[in-house]
Amino acid sequence: MINTDILIIGAGPTGLFTVFEAGLLGMKCHIIDSLGKPGGQCSEIYPKKPIYDIPAHPEILAGDLINNLLKQIKPFNPTYSLGQTAEKLEKVDDGFIVTTNKGIVIKGKVLAIAGGLGNFEPRKPSIDNILKFEDKGLQYKIIEKKIFKGKKVVISGGGDSALDWTIELSKIAKKVTLIHRRNQFRGAVDSANQIQKLKDEGVIDVITPATLLKINGDDHVKNVELNHNESKLKIDTDFIIPLYGLVPKMDVFKEWGLNIDKNAIVVNNSKDYSTNIKGIYAIGDINTYPGKLKLILSGFHEAAVMCHSAYSLINPEKKNTLKYTTISGVKGFDGSVKKAKKIEINSIR
Ligand SMILES: Cc1cc2nc3c(=O)[nH]c(=O)nc-3n(C[C@H](O)[C@H](O)[C@H](O)COP(=O)(O)OP(=O)(O)OC[C@H]3O[C@@H](n4cnc5c(N)ncnc54)[C@H](O)[C@@H]3O)c2cc1C
Incomplete structure (x- = not known):
């Protein structure tokens, strides 16, 4: 105690x-x-x-x-x-x-x-099988960033948290993909500019407009399915981090x-x-x-x-x-x- x-x-x-x-x-x-x-x-x-x-x-x-x-x-x-x-x-x-x-x-x-x-409490995406993956590759907040070292990460969201963590994790993760339902981000202009730069340099992927449809995997996240410009996309990933606010x-x-x-x-x-x-x-x-x-x-x-x-x-x-x-x-x-x-x-x- x-x-x-x-x-x-x-x-x-x-x-x-x-x-x-x-x-x-x-x-x-x-x-x-x-x-x-x-x-x-x-x-x-x-x-x-x-x-x-x-x-x-x-x-x-x-x-x-x-x-x-x-x-x-x-x-x-x-x-x-x-x-x-x-x-x-x-x-x-x-x-x-x-x-x-x-x-x-x-x-x-x-x-x-x-x-x-x-x-x-985190605002959660409204998709069916969400509970199955919580703490098994699906995270709503980042407490220890070292677990993302060398891993594939998908971050979903357009506010300051999503932008800041995309920038931060791009330094240690194998690949970071940022998805957002709109083409514009809500976060600070400076962060949005940094995101654009990292995308242009090929350090990160940015997919907009895109919404999260499904998470797949057995006992851990394996990939996520997205709706992107009226077509479906599947991205292999170790982690999916929806940052939709609290x-x-x-x-x-x-x-x-x-x-x-x-x-x-x-x-x-x-x-x-x-x-x-x-x-x-x-x-x-x-x-x-x-x-x-x-x-x-x-x-x-x-x-x-x-x-x-x-x-x-x-x-x-x-x-x-x-x-x-x-x-x-x-x-x-x-x-x-x-x-x-x-x-x-x-x-x-
Ligand atoms: C966009 C925005 C702009 C603002 N601009 C200004 C401004 O210009 N000037 C100004 O004076 N104020 C401003 N505010 C208000 C200001 O942020 C708050 O007054 C201030 O944050 C209050 O501080 P606090 O420490 O009391 O609470 P908070 O900052 O809300 O911190 C409370 C903490 O308690 C934690 N907590 C709650 N319950 C539990 C629990 N059961 N167990 C564990 N942890 C718990 C929460 O996770 C949180 O981290 C703004 C607010 C917003 C949203």
Whole structure:
């Protein structure tokens, strides 16, 4: 069993920043996310889009914001269970035990639900024999890209994920074929240009407009059948990866006895973003309260407030005072220390 101070569900911007705020107060964090990489909506839906309302960043790509957050929290050595959904919750005397869909058991003294829009589930193609091939060559997400080394891969989709993974896997796979039902891609222009270049150089195949009709094989994918310009095509492949986006689901949190209002967890915003269960907080897009703004900056603020409350709950005997990082510095759990050598502060009149 993994033990931690704050068990965070959701590695979106809110969950990641929670690690930093907790780290400043000396608390360790473990993060569970059903996606294969950190970043939540920023990484999964719009990594190449610029965001204009992050304070002090006039413009920053969503993917870069996540990379910066990962860099910022690195000294606090968070541990991760990625590609795993938090499914079961058990209340114990000194905290909460969460079990993931892959059977990993994690105990946290408090629970911070930063689950955004809920657990993202892949949108699946509507073809008959789909269940037979799941995890047998049919994948909806990529957790370990090394399994594609030297293999034939068909990627289906036209958004950022499909384009990004086609580019990435073309570096290691034997052959990548990208299929899309339209002739134009929805993903970033830069990625679409890279796809065109790889196609022109003969590195990848691109087939448009094409829709997936059938997957064939015995105990593993052998080939896929496509509808292409009113004719049928068969492509031999080891993997088929449909990347049609994700559908958010809130079912898990409803079962845990939390107060839910219109697909969001009700919290006490006049205090600390705590839920109706003592020791469980909900922060970021997942929560609701009067005046809630579903913005990244709201999640950052809520993470800071929540961590101070969690500290007092975990350490009732200790006094918690707010310290500026300009004065206290940042002392990472990895031994690193960042602190201004000489502090010059203009006097306030
Ligand atoms: C196209 C687009 C553009 C946007 N532009 C802006 C903008 O310009 N400015 C701005 O401030 N905001 C913007 N937003 C909103 C912003 O992305 C969200 O406010 C932000 O991502 C919320 O962060 P979060 O960490 O709370 O949740 P999320 O980013 O949604 O992350 C939640 C994570 O929790 C995980 N999760 C949920 N349930 C479980 C479970 N049971 N087990 C394991 N993992 C789970 C999910 O997989 C997900 O990774 C935009 C959103 C979109 C879609």
